[in-house]
Amino acid sequence: MTESNYDEIMRLLCDRLSSLTNSEVTITADTNLISELSIDSIKLLNLIMEIEDTFDISIPINALADVQTVHELASLISKIKSTH
Amino acid sequence: MNLLEKLDAAAAKRKALLPEGIGAFGIPIEEIYSATEARIGDRRVLLLGTNNYLGLTFSPECIQAAHKALDNEGTGTTGSRMANGSYYGHRALEREFADFYECCAGIVFTTGYQANLGTISGLVGPGDTVLIDGDSHASIFDGCILSGAEIIRFKHNDMVDMEKRLRRLGKRTETTLIIVEGIYSMLGDQAPLAEIVHLKNKYNCALLLDEAHSLGVLGEKGQGLAEKTGLLKEIDFITGTFSKSLCSIGGFCVSNHPQLDQLRYVSHPYIFTASPSPATIASTRAALQLLRNGNELRKQLWRNCTQLYTQLKKTGYTLGPEPGPVIAAILDSPRQALQIWQSLLEHNIYVNLILPPAAPDGKSLVRCSVNAAHTTEQIAYVGDTFEKLFRQVLNS
CATH class of the missing domain: 3.40.640.10 (Type I PLP-dependent aspartate aminotransferase-like (Major domain))
Structure with missing residues (x-):
């Protein structure tokens, strides 16, 4: 994964998550998507679809099972993008 | 959180959606009379929540x-x-x-x-x-x-x-x-x-x-x-x-x-x-x-589907995009869906209640399944009851 690629994804994710949650939590790489941001499954799926279109990738649902933090989601997207 | 505490947390979520005493899930059918009628508690109900599309359970x-x-x-x-x-x-x-x-x-x-x-x-x-x-x-x-x-x-x-x-x-x-x-x-x-x-x-x-x-x-x-x-x-x-x-x-x-x-x-x-x-x-x-050899049964099924779909649509319910044996009224909140489901049961009509996350897009559904054994009168009664509840529940 290239650094710029990962950084670009992280920036996009943080922006989108901030507008989705409207919470006081400062979003960092270690922020837990479910326990800290309380994103419900529908919002999360919509966000994933938006990201997929932005990067022209498909994220397998089973790969999301291992994703808990913003960093893990950014790494997954970056990995899929690099093999695409 | 241990394994049992996880189950407790899931049960609490479910109870928040569905108060105690309301047996929408796993409702016991005490006696089954035919492809269209059964007893739930002390009520003889019309079955509009089975998948018995050709009505063959008692053939x-x-x-x-x-x-x-x-x-x-x-x-x-x-x-x-x-x-x-x-x-x-x-x-x-x-x-x-x-x-x-x-x-x-x-x-x-x-x-x-x-x-x-x-x-x-x-x-x-x-x-x-x-x-x-x-x-x-x-x-x-x-x-x-x-x-x-x-x-x-x-x-x-x-x-x-x-x-x-x-x-x-x-x-x-x-x-x-x-x-x-x-x-x-x-x-x-x-x-x-x-x-x-x-x-x-x-x-x-x-x-x-x-x-x-x-x-x-x-x-x-x-x-x-x-x-x-x-x-x-x-x-x-x-x-x-x-x-x-x-x-x-x-x-x-x-x-x-x-x-x-x-x-x-x-x-x-x-x-x-x-x-x-x-x-x-x-x-x-x-x-x-x-x-x-069931072409006549299929024709009857489709007459019933079209009759109910048309009446619910005309009443103002938001439905799926086309008529069929599964006809779901799409509601904005679990409360509305529960109210309609319960009122239908009080009118002796059994349908399915589907709440988030089981229903698509976070909506709640009151889902009817029509079958070939339903009579025109039974379907009309269901349609009329839905119409009455639309005014009572959704316009209140």
């Missing part, structure tokens, strides 16, 4: 066949198809399904759930891809999980999204299985099969069509969406269940690929379970004959 042919099998072959096979559980009836039913669908191969499973679980996990594995509709039934999703294949989801019935995802797969489409359903169980809408077949051929994938809700319902012969659209020969694998139009329990897969037979040796949901009981197989065989 004398099916009951007699089951009795005979029970007398002659006993209550159960006590074993797997791989061991001692393969009787003449199982093999005969497989041949009859293959013949019905003009296919060379057929396999019978113990439940409809296992038909999808066993077929999907037998066909694909790690390194392969499954492309599934966003509104897929849990049996499809669980089959995909069990397979270990990569699961890609496309937006429900959205062919632009589906093609986008096929394009993104590149060469991997050669090991991709597309899975769609003839009629979707939540909103009762049908898959755009002609466009799906076009994309399947364009990208060189395989296609599995689950006809669980469309078998017996669509097409002149009742084969389902594949027949209705004239695309039977284009479908690689068709799965379905015995527990809807065929009024028993079990499932099947048919195909024109002779390799289907290999599933008997690799599919755990087929191998590691007892085979269907002789009575189940016998009543299913009788029901399949009735289904094949």
